[in-house]
Amino acid sequence: MRKVVMGDRLDRVEGQLKVTGVARYAAEYNLPGVAHGVLVTSSIPRGRISKIDTKAAERAPGVLAVVTHENAPEVPGYEASVNNEGSRVYGQEFRLFYDDKILHNFQPVALVVADTYERAVHGAFLVSIGYEKELHNTSLRDNLDDAFTPADQKDHKRGRPDAYKEAPVLVEQEYHTPIQVHNPMETHSTTALWEGDKKVKVYNKTQATKISQKEISKAFDLEKENVEAHSPFVGGAFGSSSRLWPQEMAAIMGAKVTGRPVKVMLMRDQVFNMVGYRPASVQYFSVGATAEGKLLGIAHHARGFTSRYEQFTERLLDPTKSMYSCPNMDTSYKLVSLDMSTPCWTRGPGETSGSFALESAMDELAYALKMDPLELRKINYAEKDPENDKPWSSNYLLQCYERGAERFGWSRRNPEPRSMREGEWLVGLGMASGIYKAARDRAEARVKLLADGSVLLRSAVADVGPGSATIFTQIAADRLGLPMEKVRFEWGNSVFPYAPGQFGSHTTASVGSAVYEVCTDLKQRLQELAVNQPGSPLYGAQAADLFFEGNTLKTKTGNASLRYADVLELHALKELEVSRESRGGPELDEFSSKSFCANFVEVRVHAATGEVRVAKVVSAVDAGKIMNHKTAESQVYGSVVWGIGIALMEEGIIDHRFGRHLNNDLADYHVPINADVPDIDVIFTDLEDPIVDPMGAKGIGEIPLIGFTAAIANAVYHATGKRITKLPITPDKLL
Amino acid sequence: MANRKIVATKLRANDLILCSSNENLMAKEENSGKILPESRTDKKYNEARRTFLKQSSLLTALALAPPAVVKAAEAGLDEKVADQFEKVPLSLEINGELKKLSVEPRTTLLDLLREQLDLTGTKKGCDYGQCGACTVHADGQRINSCLSLTVMQEGKKITTIEGLATGDELHPMQAAFIEYDGFQCGYCTPGQIMSGVACIREGHANSESEIREYMSGNICRCGAYPNIIKAITAVKKGGKKV
Ligand code: FES
Numbered sequence: 001m002r003k004v005v006m007g008d009r010l011d012r013v014e015g016q017l018k019v020t021g022v023a024r025y026a027a028e029y030n031l032p033g034v035a036h037g038v039l040v041t042s043s044i045p046r047g048r049i050s051k052i053d054t055k056a057a058e059r060a061p062g063v064l065a066v067v068t069h070e071n072a073p074e075v076p077g078y079e080a081s082v083n084n085e086g087s088r089v090y091g092q093e094f095r096l097f098y099d100d101k102i103l104h105n106f107q108p109v110a111l112v113v114a115d116t117y118e119r120a121v122h123g124a125f126l127v128s129i130g131y132e133k134e135l136h137n138t139s140l141r142d143n144l145d146d147a148f149t150p151a152d153q154k155d156h157k158r159g160r161p162d163a164y165k166e167a168p169v170l171v172e173q174e175y176h177t178p179i180q181v182h183n184p185m186e187t188h189s190t191t192a193l194w195e196g197d198k199k200v201k202v203y204n205k206t207q208a209t210k211i212s213q214k215e216i217s218k219a220f221d222l223e224k225e226n227v228e229a230h231s232p233f234v235g236g237a238f239g240s241s242s243r244l245w246p247q248e249m250a251a252i253m254g255a256k257v258t259g260r261p262v263k264v265m266l267m268r269d270q271v272f273n274m275v276g277y278r279p280a281s282v283q284y285f286s287v288g289a290t291a292e293g294k295l296l297g298i299a300h301h302a303r304g305f306t307s308r309y310e311q312f313t314e315r316l317l318d319p320t321k322s323m324y325s326c327p328n329m330d331t332s333y334k335l336v337s338l339d340m341s342t343p344c345w346t347r348g349p350g351e352t353s354g355s356f357a358l359e360s361a362m363d364e365l366a367y368a369l370k371m372d373p374l375e376l377r378k379i380n381y382a383e384k385d386p387e388n389d390k391p392w393s394s395n396y397l398l399q400c401y402e403r404g405a406e407r408f409g410w411s412r413r414n415p416e417p418r419s420m421r422e423g424e425w426l427v428g429l430g431m432a433s434g435i436y437k438a439a440r441d442r443a444e445a446r447v448k449l450l451a452d453g454s455v456l457l458r459s460a461v462a463d464v465g466p467g468s469a470t471i472f473t474q475i476a477a478d479r480l481g482l483p484m485e486k487v488r489f490e491w492g493n494s495v496f497p498y499a500p501g502q503f504g505s506h507t508t509a510s511v512g513s514a515v516y517e518v519c520t521d522l523k524q525r526l527q528e529l530a531v532n533q534p535g536s537p538l539y540g541a542q543a544a545d546l547f548f549e550g551n552t553l554k555t556k557t558g559n560a561s562l563r564y565a566d567v568l569e570l571h572a573l574k575e576l577e578v579s580r581e582s583r584g585g586p587e588l589d590e591f592s593s594k595s596f597c598a599n600f601v602e603v604r605v606h607a608a609t610g611e612v613r614v615a616k617v618v619s620a621v622d623a624g625k626i627m628n629h630k631t632a633e634s635q636v637y638g639s640v641v642w643g644i645g646i647a648l649m650e651e652g653i654i655d656h657r658f659g660r661h662l663n664n665d666l667a668d669y670h671v672p673i674n675a676d677v678p679d680i681d682v683i684f685t686d687l688e689d690p691i692v693d694p695m696g697a698k699g700i701g702e703i704p705l706i707g708f709t710a711a712i713a714n715a716v717y718h719a720t721g722k723r724i725t726k727l728p729i730t731p732d733k734l735l
Numbered sequence: 736m737a738n739r740k741i742v743a744t745k746l747r748a749n750d751l752i753l754c755s756s757n758e759n760l761m762a763k764e765e766n767s768g769k770i771l772p773e774s775r776t777d778k779k780y781n782e783a784r785r786t787f788l789k790q791s792s793l794l795t796a797l798a799l800a801p802p803a804v805v806k807a808a809e810a811g812l813d814e815k816v817a818d819q820f821e822k823v824p825l826s827l828e829i830n831g832e833l834k835k836l837s838v839e840p841r842t843t844l845l846d847l848l849r850e851q852l853d854l855t856g857t858k859k860g861c862d863y864g865q866c867g868a869c870t871v872h873a874d875g876q877r878i879n880s881c882l883s884l885t886v887m888q889e890g891k892k893i894t895t896i897e898g899l900a901t902g903d904e905l906h907p908m909q910a911a912f913i914e915y916d917g918f919q920c921g922y923c924t925p926g927q928i929m930s931g932v933a934c935i936r937e938g939h940a941n942s943e944s945e946i947r948e949y950m951s952g953n954i955c956r957c958g959a960y961p962n963i964i965k966a967i968t969a970v971k972k973g974g975k976k977v
């Protein structure tokens with residue numbers, strides 16, 4: 001029975017379920033009588049439905065119902081929402097089967113429910129729809145003049161915003177990033193089941209069971225307790241399952257209409273323009289510095305896009321505001337409304353695109369200064385957060401630079417572009433820094449000590465892959481001095497204690513703190529029970545004379561002790577339950593809390609074909625204290641693989657004549673495959689942050705991705721002498 | 736990208752297409768030559784009757800269904816369409832168990848496993864043969880079950896992730912995936928494991944770069960690739976029978 005410590009490289013607690021195929025995901029609950037729903041989607045980007053003929057579908061064998069805007073059950077929440085108050089996106093949420101309006105291509109316009117999947121698919125193809133088209137716009141670049149400042153944004157300026165213009169050394173550049181689609185391996189899925197008129201249960205793909213519960217109860221005007229969102233296994237999400245989407249609404253409506261459980265699993269081509277994506281950006285970036293390389297001023301004007309019905313905003317400017325010490329700044333962020341579905345949070349939402357501009361520009365500046373790009377970053381290190389002058393809660397970026405550069409062998413880099421070569425391959429070395437907020441939110445946890453001395457721990461939190469379930473089990477085992485087997489953690493259900501969504505790299509800090517604190521409370525409570533009971537061997541003992549060792553409370557003199565289970569027995573208790581809400585103190589506001597990283601990348605560019613291969617990656621990360629090195633490394637791998645995808649291949653391509661995606665499947669929309677990914681060397685500073693949470697952890701899910709695409713672009717420049725400012729870096733751009 | 740092993744197809748779930756069942760399972764474009772699976776020519780298909788009315792759960796559903804549904808059904812079943820839904824009897828072995836089934840000809844092996852046999856360990860990531868999540872073994876060879884119609888599997892031995900372990904003992908590849916953290920969300924994992932086992936059996940696991948190539952038909956969006964390589968390498972080096 002080895003003592004469990006936070007940080008240990010432990011296997012995932014749900015690993016066995018995943019490798020044996022036992023873990024069930026949202027569309028895998030084959031409930032008795034379950035029917036299959038398939039969505040029919042629009043083939044135009046804008047206009048209205050002039051006629052919808054469902055007769056053939058209704059007549060088809062096995063079809064139970066066809067739901068359209070003409071017969072859909074009423075959704076009370078749709079009527080009530082004015083500018084979607086209380087929601088995280090400003091505007092009018094998309095309303096499924098609400099009216100005849102078409103707001104984007106691939107908009108769901110009908111749901112065919114049948115007794116088998118094949119019959120539902122066939123039925124869906126029998127629905128015939130007539131449209132009245134209207135002129136549409138789906139291109140960000142063609143509509144930049146219509147950009148507006150979103151309701152929730154303010155331009156950030158500091159010092160003399162124009163100072164960069166007078167700088168002795170000035171770099172000005174325009175950067176573009178394309179649409180990226182999350183494409184989790186599990187498409188968006190829901191199985192819905194009504195229990196009577198007033199109660200619904202969804203087996204749902206969601207990163208946030210509590211948000212799911214809240215939004216469904218609002219939409220259908222149900223008591224919160226009567227909505228259960230069950231989501232222990234999620235086949236990847238990356239931000240794309242953090243709000244209510246059409247497949248959930250469709251499954252719930254389908255189940256209502258047919259009186260049977262209904263499952264809806266989106267087809268791969270449907271996820272590209274229905275359930276969020278990372279919007280494209282156009283960014284104008286200027287940076288001015290002294291001849292010695294000290295930054296004098298930055299101007300960063302970013303343009304993104306959103307749908308016509310909501311204003312989805314990203315944090316494109318955040319890295320620019322805080323990464324480097326720079327006294328003068330002028331930033332703005334504007335959106336263009338397009339005939340597209342609303343984008344949504346995508347791993348490093350904003351920071352990923354924004355940092356491509358910032359970190360590419362820093363590289364260009366280094367060349368303009370004839371300075372080592374790493375050196376340039378070091379001399380502009382910010383001692384405190386330049387955005388608000390708050391001290392960092394912790395910042396080991398300099399250590400990331402040092403250790404990363406050493407491991408990578410940065411010193412072997414000949415600064416001259418196109419100077420390193422291996423046979424037919426041009427070799428390039430590039431680097432970039434990253435910064436990402438280390439937030440903490442309110443969370444609750446409940447722990448129950450059972451008679452056999454084991455504990456049951458619960459939280460509504462999701463675990464879409466980061467390993468949160470393992471980490472929370474581990475934190476509890478560490479705090480309670482128990483082996484992992486004695487801690488059972490249950491998660492992924494809205495009936496459990498409150499947890500924020502698993503996004504924004506704040507799950508460990510938020511829920512982990514609640515787990516940490518509830519375990520401390522449990523021990524406290526056990527100690528009270530041990531000393532206040534006459535007949536207890538520890539009766540009347542003073543707190544100062546007691547200590548816990550493993551699952552045993554002992555006196556320092558060593559003459560008496562009680563195990564957890566003994567305390568229960570002493571009080572004739574079957575179990576002991578303790579709950580805790582955790583939210584962090586005012587110190588959180590006094591500091592600026594961020595995770596940091598330095599990524600080093602070696603690429604090979606084929607001299608004749610322009611093919612880019614990533615040959616080596618070193619990712620040095622300051623994410624505070626690491627809770628489990630095994631799962632944490634996997635998180636970094638994930639970010640690096642995403643970085644390779646965004647930098648080199650991923651691009652949602654739209655044919656603007658039709659306002660429709662051209663490459664909405666996994667053969668044409670390229671994501672990195674095994675052969676695209678090299679060895680990835682991960683370095684953690686593994687040093688505690690004293691402010692964010694009691695474990696000393698900061699977030700880790702997103703930070704290694706920030707700046708990563710620029711590290712590749714910078715390496716490609718070093719290899720070829722070509723500065724690629726429009727992602728992805730495909731071979732055609734290098735020839 | 737280069738080295739992409741994915742078969743690019745445009746096979747949509749509803750297309751009534753028969754696919755060849757050779758090793759490089761390649762779907763045919765609609766309207767191009769339809770290839771009948773070999774097994775079909777050996778078997779009698781004349782038992783196929785218009786049994787779907789009896790077999791389908793439609794009637795049960797009708798009894799429970801609200802008025803809207805009854806209305807849809809009253810509209811009558813289109814006989815011509817019905818012709819296409821006749822079920823075909825077939826037998827195949829799944830995870831060591833002989834199954835006698837009656838399936839619609841258009842049912843893919845993947846949907847049969849997931850929706851009719853409740854073997855949901857095999858995953859659907861794309862349904863078009865582009866991701867590998869649905870990888871199973873048919874007579875020991877890895878195939879994309881979404882690209883394979885069930886009727887093509889007559890008489891074959893299918894192994895899914897549920898059939899890989901021996902009793903309570905994990906298959907070495909399953910154990911290695913846990914030890915090396917070869918997954919995050921776990922959704923691509925059954926496919927990766929089935930592919931990984933086949934990769935070793937095929938003799939394609941002799942170096943990390945070879946494994947990378949031969950595992951490139953299995954997408955992992957979580958990016959667990961480095962650990963997948965470690966797991967397969969360890970199993971190969973461990974020398975246990977896979
Ligand atoms: S589901 Fe079969 S290859 Fe993707």
Ligand code: FES
Pocket residue numbers: 185235236465917918919920921922923924954955956957958959
């Ligand atoms: S583990 Fe999530 S897709 Fe591979």
